Every structure is written in structure tokens, then in C-alpha cells.
Amino acid sequence: MAKIAPLSGFPEFLPSQRIVEQQVLDTVRSVFELHGFASIEVRAVEPLEHLLRKGEIDKEVYVISRLQAANDGSADSEGATPGRWGLHFDLTVPFARYVLQNAGQLDFPFRRYQIQKAWRGERPQEGRYREFTQADIDIVGRDTLGFHHEVEVALVMSEVLTALPIPPAVIKVNNRKLAEGFFRGVGASDPEAALRALDKLDKVGAEQVARLLVSEAGLASEAAERCLRLAQISGDDEIVVERVRDLGVQHPLLDQGLDELSAVVAGANERRPGVLVADLKIARGLDYYTGTVFETELQGFESLGSICSGGRYDSLASDGKVTYPGVGLSLGVSRLLVPLLAAGYITSSRSVPSCVVVGVADEAERHASEQVAASLRARGISCEVAPSAAKFGKQIRHADRRGIPFVWFIGADGAHSVKDIRSGDQTAADPATWNPPPDDLHPRVTRADGASTTDRTSAPNKEGTS
């Protein structure tokens, strides 16, 4: 058989990398759950017309069809005829459907998290994949949703980002009303077009954006200039508001947006200083946000784009009678981890969960080794029994290659001992009472700068009670 190559855009991890991903996902889940978010999972597929409602995303959708449907000509009683179903490209669209479908059985405000894969048929590049994992939180109300939740979701995600073994991340925030009010205030005939133009600032540069603001959004060139100056404003205090006011634009929506932006920045930074920075060039493209919008940059990995984005939507879903407003943030787990793992920025101390290899002196005595293993497992110590009664050197190499720190020996006299293969120290041990150092119990995930996270199930809560 020919050498099997990986499939571009569909990243897969080796076992030691997967351990990093598992610990990251455990931490994410733990923080979400400490804040009372409930997990849901949605099916991978949605009706195509539901996926395409958003507009320009259509070319990125993977459509599914039954291989035999074309051959046997069968219509499918469940409606899954070829071409009618696609894989979801994010977690928000299926979540909106889930809320409408189950509204009668959910309690609002509904706080949910969702850690799942999504698929997009786009051309793969660093940080962008055809199959990727996202971790979303959203809070959804029925008819109304308190503004304080906009501060809350940013604080929860900030706690996640701080707990993860990743470079520092800065959550940047803007407000759609502020932008739309400003564009209307300077005379834009099409504020949506102005938003789309500004969203391209990092890609095409100020000069080209100015041209688009004139040609697409119907702005005078002086007005376009003021929009570009708006986009340059950032900061985490009241000076941001003053600098916007200095641009001399008046519009009621602008006032409302400025109030909301200051309230979010002040509310978040009061609880976790420095967590939010206002950045008035954040646009979030064509997404359907109606107020606060968030993007997150990873220091030293800015080229990845935003690793955590979201915002407020006045209508996440609606059944015609009831409207469900929401606010949420989506962490791009693959976008974050695939490049950091490839760069060796985060590593795991071993490629298996095992803390101990229990040696086998003689195949006829395997039963004794199995008993040691059962005794260790009963106390939560992960272990495996050597696959064969090979020479001790080979059994030690079996552990060493996997990064397993300890090998257990049963001597010819029946005496038990355990060897730390890193130091070579070998000591007598009792399977009923021996414990590894707490740091060795589970694989240790370390980031390049030497910081390590050893607690795999609960994340530190940095907020404290102050």
C-alpha cells in the first residue's frame, strides 16, 4: 500500500498531542460548568436552506448524500434526499434551531455550552481548517435578556483563556450600534456596506477601504476619512468615548452604542482588570450581531486571526411570535491548538495516561502483575501491565518510549519494588499503599515558557473574591 498522507484541512493529533487537547477541553468545560452553563450537543447535519439563510457562506458548506440514493433512486421517507442536508459550519446556526425546536422544554435564560466539530469546505490555511473544534457559550433569553450577560460571557471566556497553557490573549470589543450610528451620522447611504468595507482594513489597507467607503457606502471622502479615524481608536478607559466624540459625529444610535461599549468595558475591567480593550475597528463581517461584538488576539500569534469571537444578537432565533435574544462567544479550539502544537509551544510529558508499567517476570506469573495493576487502579492510578515477559531492560524501554515514569517489579522472592526510570531510584513498595508524586499521577502539560498545568479536571479560578 502506498504511503498514506494526511488530508489537508482535516488535522489529526498524535496521542501526546491529543492529551494536550483533552486537558485543554477539560479546563474549558470545567470553567463553563463552574459558571452554570449546561452542555448540549447537536447533530452534525442541518437542512441546507437553514444553513444558507445567512447568505454568503453557501460555498463553504459540505452537502451530504447517501451513496446509494443515486443508484437505487429511492426517495427517503425522512427527507434526507441528496443535496438537502449539509454539515453545520458553526455551532450557532444549529443552536438557534435547537432552541426553537425545544423551546417548550428549556428554561430561559438558557445558559449553554457546546464543544463540537464544525466543517467548512474552504481552502485550508494556518488557523483555518475544513474540520475544526469550537467551544461556544451562549446565554439566550425569551423576549428579553439582561445587558449584564454581555459582561458575563466576556469574563467567563477570559477565565478560560487565563487558565489555558497558551500565550496571553486580549479580548477586544466594539459595538454594532456605535458603528452603525457613526456611519449614519456621517451620511452613509448603506451602513452595512461601510461595515463590510471597514472589516477589510487589515487585509487591504486604509487607502483601499477609503475607496470602498466612497464607492460602496456612498460616503463623501471627508466622511470616509472620519470612519478610518474611528477605526484607529482603541483603549480600555473613558478616553475612547472622548476620542469618538472629538470626531464630531452625532446620531442617537451612536450615543447608545457608546454607552453600551463603556458599560461593557468598565463592567468587565472592574472584575478582571485589563480583560477587555475597546477596539473600534472590530466589525465581525457579515455576522448577525446587533450590539456588542468581541474578537480575541493571541499575543505572538496575531496571524491566526481572532481565536475567540462573538457578541450580542437581538434575535438569535424567532418563531414569529417569540424572539430569543442572545449573547455568546466561540473559542476556536483547533485554530488555537493546531498551530501551537505544531510549533511545539505546548507539550505533554507522556503519550499515554499510564503512570506505571507493571513488569512481568515470567508469562506464567502474569496474574501477579495483573493483581498489582488492579490494586493501583482501585486507587485511581493509571497503569498497564507489560505486554510480554521480556528482559527488564526492554520493559523499561517500553515505559521510557511512552514517557511513563514508573516501572513496578516483582522479584523472584515475591518482593515488590518500584523504579522511577528518570532518576533510576528503585524502592520497595506495597501495591495497596504506594502513590506516585501528585505531579506524576496524570500526564503533565507544559508550555514553552516552562509553566505547567497538572490538574486535569479543574481549572484555577483566578477571579477570587476580592
Add this chain to the structure above:
Amino acid sequence: MAKIAPLSGFPEFLPSQRIVEQQVLDTVRSVFELHGFASIEVRAVEPLEHLLRKGEIDKEVYVISRLQAANDGSADSEGATPGRWGLHFDLTVPFARYVLQNAGQLDFPFRRYQIQKAWRGERPQEGRYREFTQADIDIVGRDTLGFHHEVEVALVMSEVLTALPIPPAVIKVNNRKLAEGFFRGVGASDPEAALRALDKLDKVGAEQVARLLVSEAGLASEAAERCLRLAQISGDDEIVVERVRDLGVQHPLLDQGLDELSAVVAGANERRPGVLVADLKIARGLDYYTGTVFETELQGFESLGSICSGGRYDSLASDGKVTYPGVGLSLGVSRLLVPLLAAGYITSSRSVPSCVVVGVADEAERHASEQVAASLRARGISCEVAPSAAKFGKQIRHADRRGIPFVWFIGADGAHSVKDIRSGDQTAADPATWNPPPDDLHPRVTRADGASTTDRTSAPNKEGTS
């Protein structure tokens, strides 16, 4: 918008059901990791020709294509042209590809577990879905793999099944060599056809199977009769071997198969009495097993079919030079949970992780409630702050509807108290030291007979050290 109906064959859970699934998956993972199995995840898609290699499965495969590929006529540089990729229908086929692709970076024997979704375009029915979650373990060797691993995987899965909040399950075992040797011994011209015929025993009955054994496998009717008597043999001791011998069939493969079957049954039952029962009608259809085969029946839910199946394959994968033998078992998580949850057999005490709702007396005092919540979270207590400063009765109902046991109050005098809304008891409490009873810390999953599992991260080890 019209009422949204669920999609047949794509089960989704409500939040309280999802909590049950999460605890089940946590237990499964915990047992697998205690036994040193490393997690991997594979991409959802495989080349179609790889998926179809097994034969008759082809009509069940979902093919994916980019929606725009047909429109823009673009050839895809990564080869993902329409119709060439399908969603995997199990976890074994992609795992075999993963082993070959990464063989140089894996250590053998490679012990891996995999908890993922798979997709089949088949007609949905109870226990069979178009999207479903499986939890697999496999041990894969390079060139060789010790026989004791066949006992090991059965013991690990038995430990999982015992730890889960499900009805008792019996793992049944047979051996392909035994069956093939027997068929050859009675003169079958096509032992594969005989196996296929016997696999239909439960569906079509003995009379029809006898006819198939004559017409398809080339057996005389007396020989077909002996095959049917073989299929009736079951038990967990040496009498099984005697009863096969009593049928008077001779073949070297039969001898080998009988030896292996007794060794697996005796080896497993020595460590966990009653865990394995030999059942000579187990065939595992067209799967590519070459020795031991397993199926598992859930008592009281036999109609679901096997909830945990697997066996030994002498060649899980091969690159032409190196062959990778393996043995594994696959637990059908959806097949197990969807019917049990629908039947109300397993329930969760709440629909959210929150143990406490921190009340808000006045929107201006929300900050005080946030501080209480932060203090509780810092000690691992999941909580949420009331969404609005509603009347206390409404805040209690917010907790009650979600099954949250405690509501925290801050009085007008600044005094803190916590109310158990089940008993109505309200006591003074300090956010820095108060703890809920351990049973209330996490949602409690209970099965219909009243047994409960409260420890969500580690499964009991029933094996002990005896």
C-alpha cells in the same frame, strides 16, 4: 416559522439527558485511562475507496461534496472533489488508516480508545441511528500481539459496563476458528456462507438457516443439523467444550478455536467471575475477525441487539511489509443511551451543572452577588447569579425549575444565608467556607431501580485485589 420536528435517526438530547450522557462518557473514559488506553480522535471523513473496502456496507455511506463544487466546476487541489469522500461508518476503519499513516510515530503494542460519532445512511429504528456515538478500545501490535490481550479487552469493557447506570449486561464470546473448523469438518464447501447463514438465526429461525446451510454452504442436511446444534451451545465452563466434542466433528482449526475459546472464558472468569459466557451462535456477520468474537446483550433490552461488540483481527491493517494484528471492543453509546433515556430508565437530578443560584436583591447590588459566586467557584462549587432582581419567589422558582438545590440570599442588612429549596431550611452561611453536601455538588444520575452514581469523574473499580 413552522414547528421544527426532530430529524429521524439523528438523536439529540435535552440538557438533563445530556448530563447523563456526559457522566456515562466520563466513566467510560476514566476506566479506559485507568487501564492505560490513550485517546485519539480521527477526522470525520475517509476516502470513499477506503470506506468501501469492506464490501456490503457501501449503501450506508454518506458521501460529502462541496455545495459550490458543482457550480464553480473547481477541481480541488486536496483531492476533495465531489463524491470522493465519505463520513466514516465506524471507528475501526479510520483507526486502521491512522495506524498505517502514523506507524513510525506510534509505540506498539498501541493501546488506544476513541469516543466519537459515526454515520450510516441506513433506515433508523430503535437502537440504530444515522448518527451515533461509539466508544472503542483496541490493542494493536506490530507483527505479533499476545493472546492475553483478548482477555484484557473483555475485562476492561466489563468494568465499564458494571460502572455504568445501566441494566446488567452479559458479554458473550465465540471464536471464528472454532466455527470455520466446524463447518469445514462437516464438509462445508463455503464456510463463509455457513457463517453468514448462522448469523441470521435470530432473524429467520432454524428452519430457514438449515435451508441456507444446504443451498449456500453446500452442506448435507445432516451436517446442517449439526451446525444448528453447535449454535445452541452456550455456557461459562468446560462443559461447552465437551458438548462441541460430543457432536463428533474433527478439524485442526476446530481444536485451535476450542482451545482459544476456553482460554478466554477461563482467563476472564478467573478475574471477574461470570463476566464471559461462551455462546456458539455469535457470528459477527461479515466483519473481518479471525479469532475471538464478542457480543453483549443488555438484560431486559435484548431487542436492542448487541450493545458492545468486537473481537480479534490478525490483520487490522497492513502496509504490505508489516502487519498489525489487533483486538478490540466497541461500545454503542447511542444504542445504549437513547432508548434508556427515552424510557426514563436513567435520569439526572438537574438540567444544569449549577449547585447554587445566588440571588440578587437589587440590580444595583449585583456586584455583591457576583462576589459570592466567585468565592463559591474558587472552591469548585458551580453556581449562577440570578438573571434579574426579581421577587425572591421567582428566584427560587428559577432554581426549582432547573433542579438546582440551593439559593443564596444577601439580606438588606448584608447577612448571608443559604436555603435548601427542597426542605425549605435556611441557614446563615459564609461564601468563603460554605459547602453543599457532597451528593449535591454535581448533578446526581439515578437509574430506575434507585441506584445512583454521584462521582462524575472516576468510576468505581470493581475488580479489587483479591
